[in-house]
Amino acid sequence: MDAIYLGLFGVVIGVVLWWWNEYWYVLPLKFKCLKSSTKLPPGHMGLPFIGEMISFLWYFKIVRRPDDFINAKQCKYGDGGGMFRTHLFGEPSIIVYTPAVNKFVLFSDTNFKQEWPTVELMGVTSMVAVHGKAHTRVRNFVTNAINRPDALSRIAALVQPHIVTALRSWDDMGKIKAKVETQKMSFESIAKLFLGKEPGDFLNSLDKLYQGVLPGVRAYPINVPGFAYHHALRCRRKLEKIFYMELDKRKSKNENMVETIDLMDGLMQIEDDEGDKLSDKEVVDNIVSLVLGGYISTSLVSMWAIYLLAKHPNVLEKLREENMALTKGSPEDYITSKDVSNLKYTNKVFLLIMQIDTTSVPICKRQIVTFFWSFL
Template identity: 55%
Template sequence: METESGLWVTLLVGAVPFLGFILWWWNDLRYALPIISLDRSPGGGKLPPGYMGLPFLGEMPAFLWYFKFLRRPDDYINSKRLRYGDGEGLYRTHLFGSPSIIAFSPSANKFVLQNEASFFLEWPSVELVGSTSLVAVEGSSHTRVRSLVIRAINQPDALCRIAIMVQPRIIAALNLWAQKGRITLYKEAKKVTFANIGKYFASFEPGTVLDTLDDLFKGLTDGFRAQPINFPGTAYHRALQCRKKATGVFREEMERRKESDASNAKHDLMEGLMQMKDEDGKQLSDVEVLDNIVSLVVAGYTSTSLAIMWAFYYLAKCPHVLERLREEHVPIAKRINGEFITYKDITTCKYTTKVVEEIIRLANIASIIFRTAKEDVKYKGYKIPKGWKVVCWARYLHTNPENFDDPMCFNPERWNEPPKPGTYLVFGGGTRICAGNMLARLQVAILLHHLVVGYRWKLVNPDAGMTYLPHPKPVDEVEVSISKL
């Protein structure tokens, strides 16, 4: 009897650590070991250093620990640098359900983002973004659609038009906020951004159609964070329904335009996309126009709202920057005397350009950018296996003191010099660099003009903590008290 229980104790004492070992190394054994042991070519199966985590969960607990619990997101990479060193700027891991390679150095990020032949942008749910939209197409189709979209929203003649179109709503919003006296900026910035999107995308005026669209886009955006399970009751199912209905609203508008007189043409994105011809004289199909409008709303809505929210936040924290901005904008306001500021005026505002860049750098709206390896890829002696995700850790580049002096300090003066090559990826890089980057900058600059010449504001909770998921923002979403100067 005694020997039997002794046997059990021995088994248990041996089995528990063994099981623990297997669980701890599960993903490394499952994904990394076969690659390391089966690829016999010289140096062939060498994977970047790292740890791939527990079954199913991978390294998500560590990721959430740093991003959600400690709220020190950059220490996720710092902890790895301490353990594995810098190496070639790559680690292996398992995040968001996939075996992954993290790229955290400027050169590794450049290698991935500029190498469309080996890495592609894979959407878990192409049906949500639309299969013919710019973000979903590749190769020559991507080049073609991209050049048309950029002409419609990101080039000087489009920006000149949009600069005028967005101002009535920005001016009205600021007025209303001052009347309210106390507002939550993220919420309000979303309203004004969406009203402007409605205007310069499809000439929609505020009203029921726009409110319906706003609700539909909220539902659609929720779907991007949900498991892609299309079953009634799931967030993903709802998102698909919302997408269908939102497309329906734009389709109706498109049909109306086709039937109406050419003299009624509106100078907005929809008209641009309907009329433009590519190099071969070919126009976009109806589905392409609609897919692209919907995905552009998704790409521009939250990102621009967050940038506006951060503009208020940083300027409230840095009165000396606000003062210098006023010095730049008050003379312009006097000169234009109640007229709208133009795109050309904005391009002459050198200090504003630096402030906008610094807001966008520190806001880190797109902290990470995903790619998938199309094939086995070699980088500086390491293998990036086919099918693995590559997580380009843009945020880390912008918050690393090796790239930006005193990186967490809001300092527009740093833009007196260009950033070190490869260290600035707020808008991504390579052929998929943000198609609305100039538009986003312009909208923030226009807001700054009207804000600094006409208003004073204070943070209600200057010491509010930060959340980092899904985007960095103060927990109070920037509550301010605001009044006219």
């Protein structure tokens, strides 16, 4: 009898755990929906605290087929108006996946604000973390710092030598690990553009710290030793300390307002219409997040470009012909910003690779007002 009671108790506990999030989060909303004759998106909120993170990590980390996480929900719940409810990263969430719904969420600033589950890693005053007027203000500072006079020419002149050096080293190596080498190339190029730093011990230490931050961006936000998020926070604080030291060093050198060299100098020196500048905290937060974002996106696109071009040698040959014709056959000549618009075939290939590369970090937005949507 004891075994039977124990089994029944286990079943009851299992049922309670399975439906706990539904009762806690969904039931109150269903009562509201009854009054307005609307309905909630289909889905299940998973287990208490962890939600559906186990299933999410299975598809993203183990199987390495993230699209199947969405596909499995579509098969289970049907179209659902292009969305389903779940519980991820410690938060009740709605996942949207059709173009129409994505467009509504992305461009509806009155209903949603951009917010990362791991906002502490990006920086609380960074462009990706602030909202409304604060976001517009920081965005204007960043875009003005980047889009300085002759910005494209300066970027081309700074980045191309690093890329050419990397490509030649790959040729000497014969066989490479594309992910490792593209990450190295991307980080060195971004560090030169954003921080004015050349490869060396300083850059190697920064690279290791960013490698520690990256896993925490998609990790469950548990700030306990042994978890990826905790390690990422520690690495982020070390990066912040390094950049504050770099900031102070530049202030002592740039008292006479010397010419802007890189993005960090630009963020320090740029002023708005009222003559105000970014605070030190805003400069550091945005440098950390911009380097991190550029690191992720650039290395992924580069890796996919290498993989896809290796699979399609005819496309690679056409790219080579177009680029060599532009440089008049001299491999020592760099492409200028004015040349980019003339690379018609190269631009088409680049756009196609960008469409194929769907492994970027998801965009997270938080609802800021309660509203009813008739899309369902």
